Amino acid sequence: MLHTELHEVETAAELEKLISENENLMVCCGRMGPMCIPVYGVMEELEEECDNVKFAVMAFDSPEAGIIRNDEACRGFMGLPFTMYYKDGKVAKATSSIQNMQQVKGILDEHFCTSDVNA
Amino acid sequence: MEEVKDLIVVGGGAAGLTAGIYSSRARISTLILNEGAVGGQMVLTDEIANYPGVEKTNGYLLASTMKKQARDFGCKIKSNLKIKSYDLEGEIKKVALEDGREFKSRSVILAPGGSPRSLHLPGEERFKGSGISYCATCDGEFFTGKEVIVVGGGNSALEEAVTLTNHARKVNIVHQFDHFQAFQHAVDQAEMNPKIEFIMESELRSFSGNGVLQEVSLEHLPSGELTRKSIDGVFIFVGYKPNTADLKGIIELNEHDEILVDADMKTSLPGVFAAGDCIQKKYRQVTTAVADGTIASLSAADYLRS
Numbered sequence: 080m081l082h083t084e085l086h087e088v089e090t091a092a093e094l095e096k097l098i099s100e101n102e103n104l105m106v107c108c109g110r111m112g113p114m115c116i117p118v119y120g121v122m123e124e125l126e127e128e129c130d131n132v133k134f135a136v137m138a139f140d141s142p143e144a145g146i147i148r149n150d151e152a153c154r155g156f157m158g159l160p161f162t163m164y165y166k167d168g169k170v171a172k173a174t175s176s177i178q179n180m181q182q183v184k185g186i187l188d189e190h191f192c193t194s195d196v197n198a
Numbered sequence: 199m200e201e202v203k204d205l206i207v208v209g210g211g212a213a214g215l216t217a218g219i220y221s222s223r224a225r226i227s228t229l230i231l232n233e234g235a236v237g238g239q240m241v242l243t244d245e246i247a248n249y250p251g252v253e254k255t256n257g258y259l260l261a262s263t264m265k266k267q268a269r270d271f272g273c274k275i276k277s278n279l280k281i282k283s284y285d286l287e288g289e290i291k292k293v294a295l296e297d298g299r300e301f302k303s304r305s306v307i308l309a310p311g312g313s314p315r316s317l318h319l320p321g322e323e324r325f326k327g328s329g330i331s332y333c334a335t336c337d338g339e340f341f342t343g344k345e346v347i348v349v350g351g352g353n354s355a356l357e358e359a360v361t362l363t364n365h366a367r368k369v370n371i372v373h374q375f376d377h378f379q380a381f382q383h384a385v386d387q388a389e390m391n392p393k394i395e396f397i398m399e400s401e402l403r404s405f406s407g408n409g410v411l412q413e414v415s416l417e418h419l420p421s422g423e424l425t426r427k428s429i430d431g432v433f434i435f436v437g438y439k440p441n442t443a444d445l446k447g448i449i450e451l452n453e454h455d456e457i458l459v460d461a462d463m464k465t466s467l468p469g470v471f472a473a474g475d476c477i478q479k480k481y482r483q484v485t486t487a488v489a490d491g492t493i494a495s496l497s498a499a500d501y502l503r504s
Contacts, residue, residue, distance in 0.1 A: 120235025158327030176327025
């Protein structure tokens with residue numbers, strides 16, 4: 080279990096449902112480790128200001144997280160966390176390892192147009 | 199009318215959150231401005247078993263509790279922002295953010311903490327997460343059966359190199375000097391490990407690869423000879439630096455860019471205090487940061503009363 084203030088996805092089926100029901104979805108798949116926790120912090124902060132994006136986390140070591148670990152977009156990834164950005168049911172972007180606020184915001188702005196929506 | 203807080207705390211790690219808790223509880227209007235995730239280095243600690251009164255916890259939970267305590271006492275916290283400039287000399291202190299916002303207060307506690315050093319080499323950012331890592335515990339398993347380099351010569355580098363031998367086929371430790379700064383027991387552990395080899399008096403110069411890291415260039419410092427080495431991963435542990443770059447020329451720092459303070463955590467400027475990993479001191483622990491934050495908060499309260 081991940082101790083964050085974000086919604087935690089527990090099953091692959093639940094993730095698929097979230098992907099299908101949310102136009103913009105960001106899921107960080109990691110552990111409670113030094114590279115992952117800062118990304119959760121960024122997401123917790125952004126969750127308060129980005130109404131058009133659904134934010135969630137998933138435990139990397141859960142067998143159910145194979146849906147992310149084995150995603151084609153994560154091929155070659157060698158650093159936690161694996162962070163997925165889904166747009167209209169498809170992977171719009173995936174990143175490996177730690178990301179800061181500026182990097183995450185940049186992706187959200189590029190793929191989810193968050194700067195326009197939340198201006 | 200523009201609001202002037204009693205106190206702005208720069209930094210939301212153990213020192214900053216403690217200052218926020220003490221000051222807010224004393225009815226001092228307090229705002230914490232934090233550049234990263236709340237909790238600072240503390241959240242990066244997997245297990246904390248030596249925090250008095252707490253049998254065992256992890257850094258994230260301890261930080262979350264501190265954050266909640268501060269907020270419950272009325273402390274405002276703004277995090278994941280970028281500070282552009284400081285104006286700390288007058289009676290009213292000003293902190294400007296890159297997004298254009300400016301905050302004012304009668305006193306300031308600087309607790310920006312420290313951050314891991316990176317090598318700033320060509321290709322480093324590109325291969326982060328695709329062969330370059332800063333955490334063996336997190337990412338070691340991705341290098342099972344592979345050959346990796348560990349850069350550094352301190353305790354973290356040597357201990358993480360030993361940890362990596364649980365996964366990697368071979369671990370090369372690259373260090374710029376002919377000796378290590380680590381404690382002798384850490385050096386002994388590394389030297390006894392048959393999977394570890396040492397490349398001394400050498401530094402990395404660049405990273406390259408097709409999508410993932412495949413090769414590094416190495417310079418042997420005494421001879422200046424450059425060689426290329428095929429490699430699957432590089433783990434970088436070259437220490438921490440205080441986050442005080444923006445404070446140079448504003449307050450007094452030592453040669454390591456640590457803030458100079460007296461026993462009351464006063465800096466060289468009236469009404470400006472400092473606490474935590476950013477100050478000149480020998481030991482850096484959650485407990486020492488908490489103590490610094492407490493003292494800085496009480497000193498700031500004294501200053502505001504006077």
